[in-house]
Amino acid sequence: MEQSLLDVRNLHLYYATRKGVVKAVDDISLSLKRGETVAVVGESGCGKTSTARAIIRLLPRNVHLYRGSIILDGKNIMELDDERFRKDVRWKKISMVFQGAMNSLNPILKAGYQVAEPLMIHENMSKVEALKRAGEALRMVGIHESFIDRYPFELSGGMKQRVVIAMALITRPQIIILDEPTSALDVITQANIMNLLKKLKNELELSYIFITHDIALSSELADKVAVMYAGEIVEMADAETFYVKPSHPYAEKLMASVPTLRTDKQLDFIPGAPPSLIYPPPGCRFHPRCPYAFDKCMKERPTAVDLGSGHYVKCWLYA
Amino acid sequence: MSEGEMILTVEDLRKFFELRKGLFSKPVYVKAVDGVTFTLKKGESISLVGESGSGKTTLGKTILRLYEPTKGKIIFKDKDVTHLSSESLMWYRRETSLIQQDPYGALPSFLPIRRIIEEPLIIHKIGDKSERLKRVYDALSAVRLTPVEDFASKYPHMLSGGQLQRVAIARALALEPELVIADEPVSMLDASVRIETLTLLRNLQETRKISFIYITHDLATTKYFSERLFIMYAGKILESGNIRDVIMKPLHPYTQALIKAIPDPDPENRKVLRDVPPGEPPNLIHPPSGCRFHPRCPYVMDICRVEEPPIVEREKEGFVACWLHAKH
Numbered sequence: 001m002e003q004s005l006l007d008v009r010n011l012h013l014y015y016a017t018r019k020g021v022v023k024a025v026d027d028i029s030l031s032l033k034r035g036e037t038v039a040v041v042g043e044s045g046c047g048k049t050s051t052a053r054a055i056i057r058l059l060p061r062n063v064h065l066y067r068g069s070i071i072l073d074g075k076n077i078m079e080l081d082d083e084r085f086r087k088d089v090r091w092k093k094i095s096m097v098f099q100g101a102m103n104s105l106n107p108i109l110k111a112g113y114q115v116a117e118p119l120m121i122h123e124n125m126s127k128v129e130a131l132k133r134a135g136e137a138l139r140m141v142g143i144h145e146s147f148i149d150r151y152p153f154e155l156s157g158g159m160k161q162r163v164v165i166a167m168a169l170i171t172r173p174q175i176i177i178l179d180e181p182t183s184a185l186d187v188i189t190q191a192n193i194m195n196l197l198k199k200l201k202n203e204l205e206l207s208y209i210f211i212t213h214d215i216a217l218s219s220e221l222a223d224k225v226a227v228m229y230a231g232e233i234v235e236m237a238d239a240e241t242f243y244v245k246p247s248h249p250y251a252e253k254l255m256a257s258v259p260t261l262r263t264d265k266q267l268d269f270i271p272g273a274p275p276s277l278i279y280p281p282p283g284c285r286f287h288p289r290c291p292y293a294f295d296k297c298m299k300e301r302p303t304a305v306d307l308g309s310g311h312y313v314k315c316w317l318y319a
Numbered sequence: 320m321s322e323g324e325m326i327l328t329v330e331d332l333r334k335f336f337e338l339r340k341g342l343f344s345k346p347v348y349v350k351a352v353d354g355v356t357f358t359l360k361k362g363e364s365i366s367l368v369g370e371s372g373s374g375k376t377t378l379g380k381t382i383l384r385l386y387e388p389t390k391g392k393i394i395f396k397d398k399d400v401t402h403l404s405s406e407s408l409m410w411y412r413r414e415t416s417l418i419q420q421d422p423y424g425a426l427p428s429f430l431p432i433r434r435i436i437e438e439p440l441i442i443h444k445i446g447d448k449s450e451r452l453k454r455v456y457d458a459l460s461a462v463r464l465t466p467v468e469d470f471a472s473k474y475p476h477m478l479s480g481g482q483l484q485r486v487a488i489a490r491a492l493a494l495e496p497e498l499v500i501a502d503e504p505v506s507m508l509d510a511s512v513r514i515e516t517l518t519l520l521r522n523l524q525e526t527r528k529i530s531f532i533y534i535t536h537d538l539a540t541t542k543y544f545s546e547r548l549f550i551m552y553a554g555k556i557l558e559s560g561n562i563r564d565v566i567m568k569p570l571h572p573y574t575q576a577l578i579k580a581i582p583d584p585d586p587e588n589r590k591v592l593r594d595v596p597p598g599e600p601p602n603l604i605h606p607p608s609g610c611r612f613h614p615r616c617p618y619v620m621d622i623c624r625v626e627e628p629p630i631v632e633r634e635k636e637g638f639v640a641c642w643l644h645a646k647h
Contacts, residue, residue, distance in 0.1 A: 037589070043509045043510065043511065044509055156599045157599065158599050186370035186371055186536065186599070186600070187370065187536065187538075187577060187580045187581055188370070188576055188577065188580045188595050188596065188599075189370075189599055190580065191579070191580035191581075191593040191595040192595060192597060194593065195592045195593055195595075198589065198592060199592070213509060213510055214510070215510070215584050216539075216581075216582045216583055216584045217582060218584075219582055219583075219584045219585050219586060219588040219589065220582050220588045220589060221589055222589060223589065239586035239589065240586045242586075243584045243585055243586045244586070253511065254510065254511060255584065257510050257511040257513070257514045258510065258583075258584055259514070259537075259539040259540045259542075259543055260539060260583045260584070261538060261539040261542075261566060261578065261581050261583055262566075262583055263583070264542075267514045267518070267543055268514070269511045269512070269513075269514040269515040269518070270511040271515070273479050273481070273512075
């Protein structure tokens with residue numbers, strides 16, 4: 001079997017708040033091969049972005065628990081101190097396109113400078129050289145090099161998003177975390193950005209962790225899918241399996257709520273809302289909303305069941 | 320579909336916003352809505368689809384007379400409401416209603432839900448206190464926020480996004496309006512809540528025979544909630560027709576691009592690139608000459624750059640505004 005590039009094992013990230021401990025990421029495991037994309041899907045507030053932040057170690061101050069192992073290229077990067085992590089891993093090996101980042105560009109700095117900045121900071125490169133590389137990066141994302149001297153206000157939404165992607169590319173990382181990379185864009189612009197991400201993935205053999213609440217969109221990139229619910233990964237499956245027939249009742253319901261353009265189907269929805277991450281329900285966290293819930297689901301927490309070829313489901317129906 | 324009385328007729332409606340660049344310079348105009356014509360039958364639900372900046376929100380607000388139209392005509396129930404004022408405008412406000420995108424911003428945070436829904440009843444001097452309370456409870460139970468007494472005394476921050484949007488719907492329907500415009504009513508909600516909210520809205524629309532305009536950028540949801548579709552681009556309607564017809568057989572290159580751009584969940588998607596035009600919608604101060612889509616159109620011809628496209632009838636119903644389909 002091909003070796004994993006990234007192996008996340010038993011990752012936890014809890015936050016301390018005045019109301020109690022928020023279990024945002026609660027014992028998740030996932031692995032990623034070179035050139036592979038895993039999509040992390042789920043409703044808002046289920047821990048998708050916290051998972052990303054735990055992997056790239058950009059944590060808020062109120063961390064209560066941060067534990068688990070993250071093996072990158074055979075090395076456990078959880079053991080690195082913050083300084084080493086910043087120098088050797090963040091942006092160099094793993095970079096990220098943040099949600100809404102296109103609106104966080106510095107309005108008084110030229111686009112090219114903002115793309116070049118990671119090189120000057122992380123690789124102590126001279127400004128002239130870094131700007132040259134920024135020009136190359138802009139060309140890779142389909143923006144003419146002359147745009148290096150433009151300010152963000154001179155760029156359209158789609159172009160700003162390309163600039164943000166260029167920023168994530170410039171240090172030539174192996175893994176890019178994409179957190180809702182097209183959330184504020186129009187559908188045609190979104191399709192263009194997805195085309196770009198597909199091309200970059202093939203040309204540079206990039207691995208993506210693609211975070212989105214949009215299941216249809218996730219299928220544009222995903223080789224495999226991790227479904228998150230209340231801080232846990234409840235199903236992990238390859239694209240061929242997942243988009244045809246998801247197994248976990250939550251994933252099944254989520255898929256049934258996706259309106260399709262080309263086919264007609266009966267739309268369904270999940271009544272209720274995701275639970276509090278401070279006091280998650282006992283047993284299976286989905287049981288209060290699950291149409292198939294039985295006694296055991298209310299008492300015992302399901303463990304991951306291996307359905308073969310990397311397909312895991314956390315559900316008592318399959319135990 | 321042919322019978323049934325008209326409730327709304329919009330004729331060549333335009334809304335320009337003035338932009339003054341300097342104190343002495345000539346004003347320039349943002350042509351947000353630039354010549355829109357359509358009709359809506361009583362009890363019918365239509366969808367108006369466009370990308371951001373296409374003018375769909377401005378069109379909705381102009382129809383409701385939240386903006387003063389620059390040109391054109393709005394006929395509601397056989398009455399010209401284009402330039403109504405004071406007393407009669409109050410009547411129009413009671414007959415129509417708007418549901419907005421952001422329920423967090425649309426509901427005052429300092430009022431309890433009961434008072435929020437009661438507000439339009441107070442403004443329009445409807446009933447006494449106990450009668451109004453009854454209507455508030457009815458409205459809450461219609462949007463399934465039960466037990467109603469509990470929800471009535473809550474404040475907006477105590478509710479989830481989906482629940483808030485249902486409060487906004489309850490408020491919009493409190494005066495039993497005949498025409499409701501919902502502007503991206505679910506785009507801020509989670510996927511599963513979206514369908515729940517749209518289903519509720521559709522049921523209310525059908526049982527109360529409300530005439531309904533659903534404004535959205537999300538083409539995939541339209542066919543579940545209305546019958547007719549209007550595609551808007553840069554202030555104009557480029558194509559209209561029966562929703563399934565248009566989706567199965569889009570005639571305008573822009574509609575075709577829009578449909579190609581939208582994925583359905585499918586593991587094959589990741590292996591192919593989508594055939595969509597580059598570029599983004601034009602600015603509306605100096606929109607492109609001729610057809611507004613011509614700079615991005617893969618089939619552009621010389622005439623498209625110069626002359627506005629003709630309106631060509633579609634086979635069953637609706638039209639397409641495109642030179643490719645002009646009859647010679």
